[in-house]
Amino acid sequence: MSTTPPAPEPQAVIDAEMAEIRAEAEKARADGGPEELQPRRDYPPYRSSLLRHPKRPLVAAPEAFTELRGPVFGVTDVTDLDGDLTRQHHGEPLGERIVVTGRVLDREGRPVRGQLVEIWQANAAGRYAHKRDQHPAPLDPNFTGTGRCLTDDEGRYTFTSIKPGAYPWRNHLNAWRPAHIHFSLFGTAFTQRLVTQMYFPNDPLFPYDPIFNSITDERARQRLIATYDHDLSSPEWSLGYRWDIVLDGPSATWMEEGR
Amino acid sequence: MREPTPSQTVGPFFGYALPFADGGDLVPPGHPGAITMHGVVHDGAGRPIPDALLEFWQADPAGGLDGAPDSMRRDPVTGTFAGRSGVGFTGFGRVATDADGHWTLRTLPPGPAAPGALPYISVCVFARGLLHHLYTRVYLEDGPGDPLLDSLDADRRATLIARPEPHATYRFDVHLQGSEETVFLEFG
Ligand SMILES: [Fe+2]
Numbered sequence: 001m002s003t004t005p006p007a008p009e010p011q012a013v014i015d016a017e018m019a020e021i022r023a024e025a026e027k028a029r030a031d032g033g034p035e036e037l038q039p040r041r042d043y044p045p046y047r048s049s050l051l052r053h054p055k056r057p058l059v060a061a062p063e064a065f066t067e068l069r070g071p072v073f074g075v076t077d078v079t080d081l082d083g084d085l086t087r088q089h090h091g092e093p094l095g096e097r098i099v100v101t102g103r104v105l106d107r108e109g110r111p112v113r114g115q116l117v118e119i120w121q122a123n124a125a126g127r128y129a130h131k132r133d134q135h136p137a138p139l140d141p142n143f144t145g146t147g148r149c150l151t152d153d154e155g156r157y158t159f160t161s162i163k164p165g166a167y168p169w170r171n172h173l174n175a176w177r178p179a180h181i182h183f184s185l186f187g188t189a190f191t192q193r194l195v196t197q198m199y200f201p202n203d204p205l206f207p208y209d210p211i212f213n214s215i216t217d218e219r220a221r222q223r224l225i226a227t228y229d230h231d232l233s234s235p236e237w238s239l240g241y242r243w244d245i246v247l248d249g250p251s252a253t254w255m256e257e258g259r
Numbered sequence: 260m261r262e263p264t265p266s267q268t269v270g271p272f273f274g275y276a277l278p279f280a281d282g283g284d285l286v287p288p289g290h291p292g293a294i295t296m297h298g299v300v301h302d303g304a305g306r307p308i309p310d311a312l313l314e315f316w317q318a319d320p321a322g323g324l325d326g327a328p329d330s331m332r333r334d335p336v337t338g339t340f341a342g343r344s345g346v347g348f349t350g351f352g353r354v355a356t357d358a359d360g361h362w363t364l365r366t367l368p369p370g371p372a373a374p375g376a377l378p379y380i381s382v383c384v385f386a387r388g389l390l391h392h393l394y395t396r397v398y399l400e401d402g403p404g405d406p407l408l409d410s411l412d413a414d415r416r417a418t419l420i421a422r423p424e425p426h427a428t429y430r431f432d433v434h435l436q437g438s439e440e441t442v443f444l445e446f447g
Contacts, residue, residue: 038265039390046268048388051303052435058393058445062406065372066324066381067394067446071316071351074328079335088338107260116331120276128272146276182270184277190316191446193383195392197267214390215265223264248263250446 008173011208017045018213025216036217038248045210047171068251070190073116073150083149085121085161093143095124095162097238100226103155104185104245106192111155112247118148118184119159126165126179135167160238166205178205178212183245191249198243199225266391271310273385274355278312279331280340283354285315285366287345292320295428296397296421297363300356300384303436307360311386313433315352315364318378322370326350368399377405379419384433384443393443397421397431411442418442 021043025036041053061067086093104112122128122145125137129144147159164179180197187193199212206212206221215221223246232240269277286293300311318324327347334341343349354362369378379396398408401420408416418441421429434440 035262037263039267041390041393043390046388046390048268049390050388051306052308052386052388053390054393054440054443055303055436056440058443059407059411061444061446062410063373063376064446065376066316066318066369066379067444069316069324069326071330071349072326072328073330076328076332077330079333079338081335081338082333105261107263109261118276120273122272128275130272130275132274133272144275182267182273182276184269190381190383191394193314193392194264194266195269195385196264197270211267211390214267220262220265223262224267245264246261248266 008170010173011175014045014172014175014210015208018210021045022213022216029217035220036215037220039214040216043210043214046214049214064191064250067190070186070188070192073114073186075150077116078148078150083147083159085143085145085147085159088144089142091142093123093140093162095143097160098163098241099158099160099232099234099238100181100198100241100243101156101158101232102243102245104151104157104247105155106187106247106251111153112151112187113153113155115151115186115188116148117151117157119146119161119181121145121161121164121181122167124162124165126167137165137167163200163239166203171210176205176208178203178209185245185247187247187249187251189249189251192247192251193249194245194247197224200241201225201228268387268390269312269385271387273312274310278353278355281343282331283352283362283364284343285349285352285364288365290367292367293365293427294368295363295365295426296380296431297361297428298431298433299360300362300386300433301360301435301437305437307356308386308435309356309358309360311356311360311384313354313356313362314383314385315354315366315380316383317350317366317369317380318372319348319350320367320370322372324350324372375404377402377408382433384435386435389435393435394446395419395433395441395443397429399429407444415442
């Protein structure tokens, strides 16, 4: 028995679905509903989400002795070179050299110190060094695209890398992801765990991307876009981007202070 | 209060960035007292998910939650993962599902995180298609007095209890959606 795979849907179908969801969300907000701070897990324009989100409401945990604590990391878990993605091979990767830095804070604005930040990204041509990425763009033998570091006493992280390219994917016909760097972060509590994506300012692909637009609130979406910071750029060397990260979720210190 | 940075999906290409050597082996093979926990992550059609990533965080056998560095030790000479030293117990594991959607964790049984509490392992689920991670728990056995379990009806409660198998092994399947949908948690 063979079945013909359905023809990929055009961008216009996805655009219409995204516009409808956004209009409905904006109306709910205007009617006094809460700001949607996180993406919707149920976001049909992102086709892979259809069968991969729970349909029952989340259950509020009555206690969280374990989740209010979390794994700890230390200097043995990173090396000094792990934060520089341009120096992991013998030669220099192709692309625009960038420095990305910022602070990791909890919702009270306190720095998250000594915690692990991990990143991964496509190369300048938009290709991941991953066997399953079949985008016919060149691999760069001098770029793997993974890095990690520990936050310092002010919660600061810094990576040196190259600006990733946009890349196509198969959500629909002519689907392209805006350029982004994947970030993974730990707080002091497991409840604060965050995996997300950092975007670059003024990307023309933003309106077409169902992953970015799964966050229905405009202000919340803006929190994923780094700021170009000229003072962070180095003469004849690199461009600077700043992106601060606020971890959601309660932590043990938050509870201990009785707030 | 500052507004949180929103989540985004882990996507399909985390495989060369997040999993690490010994990620699912919190104790060395053959360690006395070790248990094996394993299962399959399913989507709403009941199909296994081959590109999910599970993270585990748990108390040590005495109930301690201090953790320890050492989970993803790096070798500064080669720039690769050196593997756990096996001396301390970090309480943290990370496992990507295989082509069959299957994962395996070798660890020590958690102790009660508070006096009289039922022991459990906290689980965080990431996957392509999942825009915001999900938390659940594996209880090694059912029992009275757990405020979460007692708040659930029998069918839902059963999704959080591991099924014992021979040789100190436990089975725990995750269903992101469907009639057997796992109980997922939120924390206020
Ligand atoms: Fe990506």
